[in-house]
Amino acid sequence: MSRPSLNTTTRQVLGLLLLPFRAPLLFLLFGIAVYLGMHWRLTDGHATLAEGPLLELFWSVDCLHAVLVIFICTMPEGFLQRVSSLMAASRVVSLVISLLIVTVGGLYLLHLNVLTNVLILASAVLLARLDLLRLKLMPPPFVLAIALSVLVLLGSAVGRHLAHGTVA
Numbered sequence: 001m002s003r004p005s006l007n008t009t010t011r012q013v014l015g016l017l018l019l020p021f022r023a024p025l026l027f028l029l030f031g032i033a034v035y036l037g038m039h040w041r042l043t044d045g046h047a048t049l050a051e052g053p054l055l056e057l058f059w060s061v062d063c064l065h066a067v068l069v070i071f072i073c074t075m076p077e078g079f080l081q082r083v084s085s086l087m088a089a090s091r092v093v094s095l096v097i098s099l100l101i102v103t104v105g106g107l108y109l110l111h112l113n114v115l116t117n118v119l120i121l122a123s124a125v126l127l128a129r130l131d132l133l134r135l136k137l138m139p140p141p142f143v144l145a146i147a148l149s150v151l152v153l154l155g156s157a158v159g160r161h162l163a164h165g166t167v168a
Contacts, residue, residue: 019137022135023128023131023132023134023135023137024131025124025127025128025130025131026128026131026132026151028124028127028128029124029125029127029128029148029151029152029155030151030152030154030155031155032120032121032124032155033066033121033151033152033153033154033155033156033158033159034155034156034158034159034162035159036062036066036120036121036152036155036156036159037155037156037157037158037159037160037161037162037163038159038160038162038163039159040058040059040062040156040159040160041159041160041163041164059160062156063153063156065114065118066121066149066152066153066156067149067152067153069118069121069122069125070121070125070148070149070152071145071149072122073122073125073126073129074125074129074141074144074145074148075141075142075145077141078141083097121152125148125152128148129144132144
């Protein structure tokens, strides 16, 4: 097998670096992640907590929440196929899963007032996917989910530091 030429490798790296300019909705996703990072830091009682393990726990839960939304938005076919095959096993399993999703999901979204954050983040992820699809750049769903998760977590970390006042 021959090695790719330096010209091809350089072209690939340059194409990757210019990707946010070719797909500007990736900038939008990063901006929304910065906003969410600032929002997580300033609301929901996070600002009143002393710096410590409890604040880090809230930050970890917020990050896990964002990654979960990204994985559901980037891998809908695989996720829905697995859930539907599990629900097709029996009526009891279908009923238990439906009740669990509705009860836990409804309580989570309504009681914790995160429905707007979920909708904003999910919309931005889906728009970024459409922008990549417009460029005919669709990596495997798992790779795309990891890449978008890194982008969102990086943006939310920047927003968290901006809200804390550590970044000028």
